Amino acid sequence: MLYLELFIQGLVQGSIYALIALGLTLVYGLLRILHVAHAALFTLGGYIGVIVTNATGSFTLAMVVAMLVVGLAGMLMYKLAYEPLLSQPPYVSLIASIALFIASEEIFRIAFGPYGLSYQTAPLQGHIELFSGFYLKYAEILVMGLSTILMIALAWLSMQTRTGVAWRATVTDPDMARAFGVKIQNVRYLNFFIGSSFAAAAGVLVALLNNLVEPTMGSVASYKALAIIVLGGLGSIRGTLIASLLLGVLESFGTIYIGHLLDRDAIAFAFLILVLMIRPQGLMGGKL
Amino acid sequence: MKKAKIISAVVMSGLLSIATGHASSIKIGFNVPLTGFAAADGKSALNGAELAVEQANAAGGINGDSIVLVVYDDQASPKEAVPIAQKLIEKDEVVAAISGSYSGSTRAAAGIFQEAGVPYIAAYAVHPDITRAGNYVFRTSFVGEVQGRAGAKLMGETLGAKKVSVITLKNDFGKSLAAGLKQAASNYGITIVSEYEYGIKDRQFGPIVSKVKSDKPDAIYATGYFFTAGPLVSQLRAAGITVPIIGQEGYDSQKFIDIAGAAAEGTIITTSLNRDSASIETKNFIREFESKTGNKADMVAASAHTAVKVIVAAMRQSGSMDKAALRNAISATSVVAATGTISFNALGEVRKDVQVQIVKDGNWHEHSVISDSKLLAPPNE
Numbered sequence: 209m210l211y212l213e214l215f216i217q218g219l220v221q222g223s224i225y226a227l228i229a230l231g232l233t234l235v236y237g238l239l240r241i242l243h244v245a246h247a248a249l250f251t252l253g254g255y256i257g258v259i260v261t262n263a264t265g266s267f268t269l270a271m272v273v274a275m276l277v278v279g280l281a282g283m284l285m286y287k288l289a290y291e292p293l294l295s296q297p298p299y300v301s302l303i304a305s306i307a308l309f310i311a312s313e314e315i316f317r318i319a320f321g322p323y324g325l326s327y328q329t330a331p332l333q334g335h336i337e338l339f340s341g342f343y344l345k346y347a348e349i350l351v352m353g354l355s356t357i358l359m360i361a362l363a364w365l366s367m368q369t370r371t372g373v374a375w376r377a378t379v380t381d382p383d384m385a386r387a388f389g390v391k392i393q394n395v396r397y398l399n400f401f402i403g404s405s406f407a408a409a410a411g412v413l414v415a416l417l418n419n420l421v422e423p424t425m426g427s428v429a430s431y432k433a434l435a436i437i438v439l440g441g442l443g444s445i446r447g448t449l450i451a452s453l454l455l456g457v458l459e460s461f462g463t464i465y466i467g468h469l470l471d472r473d474a475i476a477f478a479f480l481i482l483v484l485m486i487r488p489q490g491l492m493g494g495k496l
Numbered sequence: 497m498k499k500a501k502i503i504s505a506v507v508m509s510g511l512l513s514i515a516t517g518h519a520s521s522i523k524i525g526f527n528v529p530l531t532g533f534a535a536a537d538g539k540s541a542l543n544g545a546e547l548a549v550e551q552a553n554a555a556g557g558i559n560g561d562s563i564v565l566v567v568y569d570d571q572a573s574p575k576e577a578v579p580i581a582q583k584l585i586e587k588d589e590v591v592a593a594i595s596g597s598y599s600g601s602t603r604a605a606a607g608i609f610q611e612a613g614v615p616y617i618a619a620y621a622v623h624p625d626i627t628r629a630g631n632y633v634f635r636t637s638f639v640g641e642v643q644g645r646a647g648a649k650l651m652g653e654t655l656g657a658k659k660v661s662v663i664t665l666k667n668d669f670g671k672s673l674a675a676g677l678k679q680a681a682s683n684y685g686i687t688i689v690s691e692y693e694y695g696i697k698d699r700q701f702g703p704i705v706s707k708v709k710s711d712k713p714d715a716i717y718a719t720g721y722f723f724t725a726g727p728l729v730s731q732l733r734a735a736g737i738t739v740p741i742i743g744q745e746g747y748d749s750q751k752f753i754d755i756a757g758a759a760a761e762g763t764i765i766t767t768s769l770n771r772d773s774a775s776i777e778t779k780n781f782i783r784e785f786e787s788k789t790g791n792k793a794d795m796v797a798a799s800a801h802t803a804v805k806v807i808v809a810a811m812r813q814s815g816s817m818d819k820a821a822l823r824n825a826i827s828a829t830s831v832v833a834a835t836g837t838i839s840f841n842a843l844g845e846v847r848k849d850v851q852v853q854i855v856k857d858g859n860w861h862e863h864s865v866i867s868d869s870k871l872l873a874p875p876n877e
Binding site for chain 1: 700
């Protein structure tokens with residue numbers, strides 16, 4: 209019973225990780241950029257979610273607005289910060305990304321205040337009792353459900369549509385894709401739009417679980433998502449999903465049974481080191 | 497590296513002194529986190545300190561000289577606090593200084609003020625080593641252990657809890673509170689059935705909540721700040737856990753109630769500020785703070801206000817700006833402030849009652865007061 213609860217909690221956390229880390233993997237797969245500022249988009253999503261919900265009373269609308277606005281913000285970030293640096297070595301865009309992330313924390317603080325924001329009436333806080341004493345919060349069900357739906361939608365887009373074929377072709381061989389008439393620029397925009405809107409969804413969901421968005425809420429996401437995409441095998445979508453869920457569950461049990469020795473983050477990174485010792489290419493990465 | 501920031505008070509007083517031809521102003525240093533993770537507490541503390549300075553100046557300053565607060569952002573980080581302390585001492589030549597910050601940065605700065613012989617008051621940092629820096633360092637709030645012991649009495653004696661689960665924030669603050677609780681627990685018939693730790697960046701406590709639920713305690717002693725405690729308490733309640741949750745001054749903010757919402761109701765904390773106090777001093781502070789800032793008063797604001805008040809009273813008492821005389825005046829002080837009647841022991845630790853507050857109808861209210869001078873005796877050396 210306790211094990212089941214811990215497992216479910218791990219899946220909830222893992223779903224959040226997956227939504228965040230996915231955008232990072234997409235960007236890395238396409239451009240070989242470590243997109244640290246992705247975590248700022250996650251925070252932005254959380255803020256928009258809370259602000260729109262408080263203003264309109266509609267959580268669904270807030271989710272849609274957050275995903276759209278943050279998706280566009282991600283495209284803008286690519287256009288303004290990364291595109292001019294594409295000819296530079298990768299560390300240049302990494303530095304730009306870190307700078308953007310640090311600046312964003314202070315921008316959130318200046319714009320929305322140091323105290324963070326909460327839902328005036330937090331939606332979906334009720335719970336159902338699955339069986340005696342086993343509660344599942346509506347918010348937790350939504351986290352798992354929405355993540356699954358978004359992932360399936362992404363899989364459908366990339367496998368079943370012409371856009372998806374162009375996208376995958378660009379990731380595999382940009383020059384060849386261009387020769388076949390794929391507009392690389394549009395693929396990159398699409399990539400940032402989807403990755404950023406998923407991060408926004410994660411932000412809105414985290415805000416729902418905690419009823420709090422703060423300027424610094426992206427700080428854990430910024431480094432843990434990096435760890436996850438390395439763990440999954442850089443650029444591998446399937447690897448990222450598996451690594452996210454695995455890490456969520458591992459942290460859940462670890463917090464309880466070895467929490468006095470290693471804290472949550474330490475568990476995550478110890479696991480990362482262990483995996484890299486055995487499989488340097490990550491869980492799903494190709495041969496190095 | 498963030499640029500240091502000096503508040504407009506300095507500029508204002510500069511203009512004022514040009515206008516009146518009156519050159520002297522008295523500088524009090526103030527290190528406080530205005531950016532980074534602790535910025536919310538820092539902002540509140542700064543508001544409290546500024547209010548106290550305004551009130552002191554309106555009441556004639558120190559023999560007609562006005563007081564200015566020289567403020568630097570330390571980001572609650574020890575590596576920022578050290579150069580700030582040096583700057584306050586050497587460049588700004590402050591007469592005394594206050595920490596409106598957390599333990600890490602306060603500890604780092606305390607040694608530097610001690611060495612320079614500049615009186616330094618920690619407004620609300622809890623680590624026991626802060627005052628051990630020496631005889632120029634004081635603290636106007638409780639050492640973590642003292643408040644932890646008060647928590648033990650509250651749970652064991654007042655609430656009759658026998659089995660307690662402890663959820664500890666893994667930093668100076670959480671650990672020293674939990675240590676105090678454990679020292680005193682057995683005196684009040686409390687058994688600690690389980691203890692879990694979490695990091696300051698954690699906001700999702702699902703696994704801990706599930707485990708605490710299976711431990712079936714009579715009460716939960718959870719250390720944290722409002723931004724960790726808000727999510728924690730709401731998640732504990734959402735899992736169907738109904739036993740009392742005991743917190744401490746880190747919860748002491750209206751923001752905790754905003755975050756936890758209905759789940760905050762009934763949460764009990766040990767703290768320094770009594771919202772329902774009959775003391776005129778406390779009532780005035782709460783009223784004026786709320787009209788100045790539009791925010792509800794909280795513990796950090798009241799503590800920073802108290803620290804300024806102690807220094808101002810000592811300046812008036814000693815009548816000179818000699819730092820040794822000022823130190824002696826602080827050490828001998830007995831002043832009524834927003835957080836109670838403040839006096840210090842030989843180590844510079846405050847002696848005062850612990851206020852117990854409970855959330856009722858979306859606001860903090862008086863629950864009880866713990867005034868057990870033996871239990872609450874701060875360390876003496």
